[in-house]
Amino acid sequence: MKFTSLVPLTFLALTGASPCSQGPSDSTVTITPEQIIAIAPKSESCDGAVDFVSECGTAEQAAPAVSEAFTKYGLTNKAEQAAVLGLMAMESGEFRYNKNHWPEPGTVGKGTRNMQSVDFNKLYAASILEIADEFAKVQDQPGPVLDLLLQDPVLDYGSGAWFLTTQCNETVRSGLQNNGEEGWKAFITGCVVTEADEARRGYWSSAVTALGA
Numbered sequence: 001m002k003f004t005s006l007v008p009l010t011f012l013a014l015t016g017a018s019p020c021s022q023g024p025s026d027s028t029v030t031i032t033p034e035q036i037i038a039i040a041p042k043s044e045s046c047d048g049a050v051d052f053v054s055e056c057g058t059a060e061q062a063a064p065a066v067s068e069a070f071t072k073y074g075l076t077n078k079a080e081q082a083a084v085l086g087l088m089a090m091e092s093g094e095f096r097y098n099k100n101h102w103p104e105p106g107t108v109g110k111g112t113r114n115m116q117s118v119d120f121n122k123l124y125a126a127s128i129l130e131i132a133d134e135f136a137k138v139q140d141q142p143g144p145v146l147d148l149l150l151q152d153p154v155l156d157y158g159s160g161a162w163f164l165t166t167q168c169n170e171t172v173r174s175g176l177q178n179n180g181e182e183g184w185k186a187f188i189t190g191c192v193v194t195e196a197d198e199a200r201r202g203y204w205s206s207a208v209t210a211l212g213a
């Protein structure tokens with residue numbers, strides 16, 4: 001009789017959620033496939049993928065996963081979203097990869113769409129209650145920890161939002177929100193700790209335009 005009781009419960013949950021509001025609340029983030037394609041044009045299709053083809057993600061796959069992750073981490077500010085999406089597009093080769101391969105043979109356990117280091121992936125995986133039991137069994141094995149994160153697209157595409165919201169401080173975040181390119185540079189050089197070069201700046205700039213940030 002589980003099924004019959006589930007229906008009215010679901011109905012109540014849906015109707016009870018929004019008696020005074022229209023549609024999703026302000027904290028629900030929606031990133032569209034069109035926005036993803038504007039940032040990472042290759043993600044329109046995986047037809048042209050030639051290597052590590054099974055890792056390739058399309059904008060159709062990325063958009064709902066990114067949206068759910070941004071919502072989950074409360075990443076509602078468009079300038080912050082643009083910084084995260086630009087970084088992911090750059091790091092994942094426009095969503096073609098979620099494991100590190102270069103320089104060859106790549107670093108085992110480095111990956112997700114944010115192409116995070118082994119240490120960050122361990123921290124990230126440890127923070128997710130849904131995979132706690134599986135994580136406990138493999139926590140000192142970088143490859144299996146990454147595989148665990150890649151099983152769920154929301155975790156795979158959510159690493160960038162996790163990173164910004166848990167590993168960068170308020171100064172970096174308010175800089176992103178308020179200081180345009182200077183704020184972006186401080187995020188890349190101070191928190192991501194890599195070079196704010198032209199290629200990276202290009203993805204960020206496309207993301208700012210695509211999101212209207």
Ligand SMILES: *[C@@H]1O[C@H](CO)[C@@H](O)[C@H](O)[C@H]1NC(C)=O
Binds near residue numbers: 169170190191
């Ligand atoms: C915030 O992080 C940045 C980048 O790591 C660092 O330069 C800055 O000193 C930090 N600010 C505070 C208040 O901790």
